[in-house]
Amino acid sequence: MDRRSFVEALALTAGASATLGTATQALAAPSVFDVTEKTVAQLQAAMQTGTVNAQQLVQLYLARIAALDKAGPKLNSVIELNPDAMAIAKALDAERKANGPRGPLHGIPVLLKDNIATADGMQTTAGSLALLGAKPPRDAFLVAQLRKAGAIILGKTNLSEWANMRSTRSTSGWSARGGLTRNPYALDRNTSGSSSGSGSSMAASLAAIAVGTETDGSITSPASIAGLVGIKPTLGLVSRAGVIPIAHSQDTAGPMTRTVADAAALLSALAGSDAQDDATALADQKKTDYTQALKRDGLKGKRLGVVRGQWTASSDLVATALESQLAVLRAQGAVLVEVPMVPNTAKYGDSELTVLLYELKADLNAYLAEYAPTAKVKTLADVIAFNEQNPSKELAYFGQEHFIAAQAKGDLKSQEYLDALANNHRYSRAEGIDQVLKEHQLDALIAPTGGTAWLTDFINGDAYGASFTSPAAVAGYPHITVPAGQVRGLPVGLSFVGTAWTEAPLIAMAYAYEQASLQRRAPSYAATAK
Numbered sequence: 001m002d003r004r005s006f007v008e009a010l011a012l013t014a015g016a017s018a019t020l021g022t023a024t025q026a027l028a029a030p031s032v033f034d035v036t037e038k039t040v041a042q043l044q045a046a047m048q049t050g051t052v053n054a055q056q057l058v059q060l061y062l063a064r065i066a067a068l069d070k071a072g073p074k075l076n077s078v079i080e081l082n083p084d085a086m087a088i089a090k091a092l093d094a095e096r097k098a099n100g101p102r103g104p105l106h107g108i109p110v111l112l113k114d115n116i117a118t119a120d121g122m123q124t125t126a127g128s129l130a131l132l133g134a135k136p137p138r139d140a141f142l143v144a145q146l147r148k149a150g151a152i153i154l155g156k157t158n159l160s161e162w163a164n165m166r167s168t169r170s171t172s173g174w175s176a177r178g179g180l181t182r183n184p185y186a187l188d189r190n191t192s193g194s195s196s197g198s199g200s201s202m203a204a205s206l207a208a209i210a211v212g213t214e215t216d217g218s219i220t221s222p223a224s225i226a227g228l229v230g231i232k233p234t235l236g237l238v239s240r241a242g243v244i245p246i247a248h249s250q251d252t253a254g255p256m257t258r259t260v261a262d263a264a265a266l267l268s269a270l271a272g273s274d275a276q277d278d279a280t281a282l283a284d285q286k287k288t289d290y291t292q293a294l295k296r297d298g299l300k301g302k303r304l305g306v307v308r309g310q311w312t313a314s315s316d317l318v319a320t321a322l323e324s325q326l327a328v329l330r331a332q333g334a335v336l337v338e339v340p341m342v343p344n345t346a347k348y349g350d351s352e353l354t355v356l357l358y359e360l361k362a363d364l365n366a367y368l369a370e371y372a373p374t375a376k377v378k379t380l381a382d383v384i385a386f387n388e389q390n391p392s393k394e395l396a397y398f399g400q401e402h403f404i405a406a407q408a409k410g411d412l413k414s415q416e417y418l419d420a421l422a423n424n425h426r427y428s429r430a431e432g433i434d435q436v437l438k439e440h441q442l443d444a445l446i447a448p449t450g451g452t453a454w455l456t457d458f459i460n461g462d463a464y465g466a467s468f469t470s471p472a473a474v475a476g477y478p479h480i481t482v483p484a485g486q487v488r489g490l491p492v493g494l495s496f497v498g499t500a501w502t503e504a505p506l507i508a509m510a511y512a513y514e515q516a517s518l519q520r521r522a523p524s525y526a527a528t529a530k
Contacts, residue, residue, distance in 0.1 A: 035060045036205045037522055040108055040262045043208055047096065047107055054089035054096075054107030054152060057208075061109050061154060065206050073187055073525040077200035079114050079178040081155040083121040088152050095150075104265040104291065106150030111210040113198050114156040114178070115163055115244035116140050116253065117371050122153075124371070126244045127161035127175025129393060130386040134375035140242025141274040142211065142253050149269040154207050157181075157197030163218060164194035165246045165360060167398040169461035172196055172222075176394045180456065183225070184523035185490055189453035190462065192225045194218040198256045199226035203523050205258075209266050212256045215246040215356065217450075217469030219254050220481045224449035224493030227483045227520050229263045229510070231255045234500050235476030237283050238267075239274035245367055247359035248279070249421060250473055258520060260482065260511040264290035267503065286501045296515050298508030300333035302443040304496075305436060309341035310447035313466035318492050321485045322448045325494055328517045329446070334509075337440050342471045344427040344435075351420035352474050357406040358417040380407050397458045428475035434499055444502075444509060445471075449481040449493035452529075472497045480510045483520040488530050491521070 033052045035043075046052045052060075062081070069075045082088075092107045101107070112118065115126040117136035125131040139147070146153065158178035164170055172193030173181040181196045183189040184203045191200050195212030199222030202210045212219040214232045223230025231254045238253045245251050255266040271287035273280045306326065311319045326336060365379050377383045384403050387394040410417070436445065451465035472479035477500055484494035494513065496506050514520075 033060065035064065035208075037258060038205070038208065039259050040104055040208055040265050043108060044101065044104060044106070047101075053093045055086060055093055057107065057109055058085050058089045058152060058154065061207050064204070068204050068525070069201070069206060073182065073184065075182050075184055075200050075204055076179055077157055077181045077197035077204070078111065078206060079127070079156050079158040079197060080122050082153050085109070085152055085154050092150055092152065102150040103269075105146070105269050107152065108150070108209065109152045109154040109207045110146060110266075111154055111157050111198060111201050111207040112143065113159050113195050113210075113212050115159060115213060116143060116211060117242035117244075118143050118153060118156075120153070122156055124156070124244065125177050126163060127159050127177045128383070129176050129390065130377045130383050131372060131375055132177065134372040136242065136371045137373065138242070141239035141276060142270050143242065145269055145272055151269065157195070157201055157210065159196055160193030163213065163215065163244070163246055165215070165356065165402050166400045167461075168401045170398050171456060171458050172462050173456070174397060183453050184525055185227070186453065186526050186529040188455060188528050189490065190225075190456045192222040192450075192453065192464075195222050195256060199223055199228060202226060202228050202256050202258060205522070209262050210256045211253055211266070211270070213243055213251065213253045214473065215250045216352070216473035217467060219256060220469050220479055220493070220495065221450050221464070221467065223256050224481045225453045225491060227486075227491030227523070229255070229257050229260050229483070229514070230481045231263050231267055231503070232472060232479040233267065233271070233503055234286075234478050236277075236279035236281070237287060237501070237503065238270045239272070239277040239280050239283075241274055241276040242371055245360070245363035247356045248363050249355055249359060249424070250476065260507060260514045261291065261294050264294055264507050264511075288504055290504060290507050293504040293507040294511045295508050296512055297333070298505075298512035299329060301335070302333070302509055303335045303337055303441055304329060304509075305339040305440055305442040305445040306336050307341060307445055307447040307468065308338050310466060310468050314448045315451055315465070317487045318448055318451055321487050321492055322494060325484050325517060325519075329513060332512050332516050337442060339436055339440060339445070342432055342436055342445065344431050345471060347427040348424045348474055351423045352470065354416065354420040355424055357402065358409045358412060358414065358420075360402070360406040361409055362412050398461060424474050428471055429477075433471055433475050433477055433497065437499060443498070444506060445497045447495050449495040452487050452490035452492060468495045468497070476500070478503050478506055480506050482510045482514050484517065485519045486521060489524070489526060490529055
């Protein structure tokens with residue numbers, strides 16, 4: 001961006017939010033430094049040499065948000081900006097000067113999905129008007145981890161309201177609070193969800209890195225559609241405390257970034273045991289510095305199961321694009337083994353939803369009591385009533401069928417729930433992913449993450465098509481998607497899935513593929529796909 005464009009963008013930023021205070025004042029950011037597509041390592045190098053500092057990075061990203069998110073193509077991916085961002089950056093600059101950087105994320109601006117609690121000047125609403133004004137009493141554990149690492153929380157991103165667990169025919173990327181987030185590759189196409197704003201903002205370089213959350217596909221699907229790297233970690237590697245929930249048996253937060261290296265650095269900061277989340281008991285023991293896994297020979301000798309059924313279920317154009325990438329894997333020393341499908345996926349299609357409905361009711365009620373004690377809604381039943389009382393704003397495009405079904409469920413001692421959960425774990429783990437890995441002596445499974453972005457449709461809702469998200473999501477196992485090309489200008493992703501706690505080897509494989517293929521392309525903000 002040239003100097004004139006930068007100044008104009010700053011003016012737009014200042015007008016976009018009166019809460020920014022000094023965030024858009026005084027400091028002159030260098031006109032020669034362009035943050036577009038910059039990696040964490042490149043930003044750190046620039047700060048180390050004095051080319052730019054953290055305060056200037058905040059300004060530069062705010063300028064892009066003003067120019068691309070609030071004006072220009074109006075992506076509408078950032079739902080709120082952090083009024084404390086510049087003050088945090090100033091303190092981190094002073095700390096760097098005095099003591100050096102804390103680590104890879106020192107002074108790095110990050111965006112968080114608006115279902116991750118922050119105890120600061122921002123709100124945490126899951127996109128719902130029902131939670132406006134209810135400030136969390138403390139940060140989510142993962143936010144505390146980011147602050148400890150020296151990251152700057154730049155703002156919150158829009159999402160599919162309540163993380164896409166409200167309606168049977170929702171339109172991803174829309175929330176009553178935030179409106180519709182648009183796809184930077186084709187503005188009339190959907191972002192997927194529910195981490196819609198995190199995906200769109202990362203594709204457009206509105207921050208260095210972003211955090212999304214996933215129950216089933218909410219990191220990996222929007223990452224794939226936005227030409228990003230997305231990591232859904234093993235359940236329990238990243239704390240869920242302070243994240244507005246759907247279901248504790250599948251929920252997790254994870255990185256959404258433009259490169260595998262950035263995702264590895266972010267995951268290293270996020271991971272850790274939290275006394276408030278029993279599932280993370282092994283996290284400190286299992287976690288590592290994931291940047292040490294960034295090896296160009298990470299595919300050499302690895303046996304990868306090509307889940308052929310996912311290719312045949314995909315559109316011809318997607319299947320062809322992904323098929324061409326198999327040669328890249330072979331050239332890097334991978335051994336490809338054809339497997340028809342992950343076994344027994346059909347056996348938890350219904351029971352997955354049963355578990356999500358039961359856990360939604362219990363988990364949301366617990367979150368509201370602990371992290372939103374001043375909210376006007378205290379329970380899921382209250383949220384349903386709020387939506388019914390505000391139909392023109394909350395129910396304008398789709399209903400709340402899942403909410404109503406969840407409210408009708410019993411507690412977590414119900415036999416229906418216990419049976420469904422046991423069924424999910426049996427067929428997704430021991431008789432699912434683990435079975436196929438063991439049978440073929442595989443290091444990982446690979447498949448198309450999903451299809452291309454579909455046209456946004458408020459009448460019929462989403463049109464996802466084939467997807468490879470559920471096996472890892474239901475099992476609670478790690479899943480990484482990496483940019484793998486485009487179909488008529490729309491990105492597609494290649495998925496790497498493994499057994500529990502195999503983030504490091506999966507990152508090594510994903511990095512080796514990424515560096516050999518270099519398939520990420522920045523968006524052009526086209527009105528429509530060609």
